[in-house]
Amino acid sequence: MPEKTQFGVIVTDRVAQVHEHPLRPLRPTEVLIENQSCNICTTDYQQWMGLRPQQPKPMAFGHENSGVVIEAGSEVENVRVGDHVVINNYHPCMECEDCRKGRNSVFCKFRQSVRTRPADAYGYFGNYGCARYQIAKSKHLFRVDPQVPFEIAGLAEPLSTVVHGVKRLRLRTGEKLLVLGSGTMGNLNAQVARYFGAEVTLSDVSEKKLRTARRLGFDRTLNAGDPDYFEKARALTGGAGFDIIIVAVGLTEAYNQAMEMIADGGKLLIFAAGYPKPGWNVDPNAVHYKLWEIIGTFGCATEDFQDAVGLLNGRKIDLSPLIEERIPLEQIQQAFEKASTPDAFRIAVLLGGS
Numbered sequence: 001m002p003e004k005t006q007f008g009v010i011v012t013d014r015v016a017q018v019h020e021h022p023l024r025p026l027r028p029t030e031v032l033i034e035n036q037s038c039n040i041c042t043t044d045y046q047q048w049m050g051l052r053p054q055q056p057k058p059m060a061f062g063h064e065n066s067g068v069v070i071e072a073g074s075e076v077e078n079v080r081v082g083d084h085v086v087i088n089n090y091h092p093c094m095e096c097e098d099c100r101k102g103r104n105s106v107f108c109k110f111r112q113s114v115r116t117r118p119a120d121a122y123g124y125f126g127n128y129g130c131a132r133y134q135i136a137k138s139k140h141l142f143r144v145d146p147q148v149p150f151e152i153a154g155l156a157e158p159l160s161t162v163v164h165g166v167k168r169l170r171l172r173t174g175e176k177l178l179v180l181g182s183g184t185m186g187n188l189n190a191q192v193a194r195y196f197g198a199e200v201t202l203s204d205v206s207e208k209k210l211r212t213a214r215r216l217g218f219d220r221t222l223n224a225g226d227p228d229y230f231e232k233a234r235a236l237t238g239g240a241g242f243d244i245i246i247v248a249v250g251l252t253e254a255y256n257q258a259m260e261m262i263a264d265g266g267k268l269l270i271f272a273a274g275y276p277k278p279g280w281n282v283d284p285n286a287v288h289y290k291l292w293e294i295i296g297t298f299g300c301a302t303e304d305f306q307d308a309v310g311l312l313n314g315r316k317i318d319l320s321p322l323i324e325e326r327i328p329l330e331q332i333q334q335a336f337e338k339a340s341t342p343d344a345f346r347i348a349v350l351l352g353g354s
């Protein structure tokens with residue numbers, strides 16, 4: 001067992017560094033993972049930018065990581081040394097009533113999130129996903145096909161939240177669905193919704209993001225900066241509006257656009273949080289008379305994580321265009337600078353080769 005680990009830390013606003021501390025011995029139900037990659041998520045780079053003051057610092061950030069099991073405690077049964085794994089960093093207890101009912105892990109009363117968990121013995125908050133070595137409970141691990149690249153496997157976590165949201169929509173085949181925001185999360189939403197049978201349109205102000213969508217076979221894309229945007233959107237639905245709109249960007253404009261383009265009886269999925277908090281004027285009478293459904297989503301249930309891993313292992317969707325760049329841990333500050341540029345997809349921090 002290695003004696004120490006290096007990990008990425010958000011130290012203060014706009015400052016990320018590599019820190020190091022000793023590794024403690026494994027408990028019987030724990031494993032030691034040698035992480036190979038960790039993607040920088042919106043949550044991470046927005047904290048780095050200073051937009052999420054509710055997330056404590058110093059933050060040993062990272063939850064889109066993947067790696068290889070290199071040691072397993074004496075009572076571990078579900079994974080073996082050599083397995084490629086991803087970790088459910090929501091840390092559901094798996095034993096309480098809510099977990100056993102298959103509810104979203106955020107309802108588990110015995111889970112501690114990065115916001116509620118106190119600092120560890122070394123003074124850090126967070127999941128240590130962006131660490132070369134990470135100790136995890138075996139019950140939170142999912143085995144990934146070794147053919148799936150590590151940085152793609154790391155997308156299992158965001159993918160699981162998308163699977164959760166799309167399930168909440170109770171999609172029917174052929175429903176016309178619009179995704180507002182075509183970055184990593186919008187693209188994942190579009191791919192999962194298409195897999196479940198929706199006729200998907202993507203929208204964004206970034207031509208680069210729309211190009212990526214088209215490359216993945218989405219021929220219905222809308223540039224939200226186009227002066228004829230609403231007209232073109234209406235034309236795609238024969239004037240009726242979209243049956244379903246997924247808001248995958250936390251901006252006031254996106255919410256207002258959604259209310260312009262949703263069909264009577266339509267469903268609106270609020271996938272993205274926005275910082276600063278978006279404003280939104282919703283007419284309750286319109287919700288009433290037009291029978292709109294406004295659905296929130298965040299996090300996932302354990303079964304969604306398993307389904308997401310199934311999508312990855314079965315090559316059901318193509319996530320390779322969503323990795324913008326691979327940057328080694330030593331350059332963690334540059335990785336955050338890249339990740340926080342508006343046009344970027346995911347930046348993968350490479351953790352192997354210590």
Ligand SMILES: [Zn+2]
Nearest residue numbers: 041042043158
């Ligand atoms: Zn995330």
Ligand SMILES: [Zn+2]
Nearest residue numbers: 093096099108
């Ligand atoms: Zn629980």
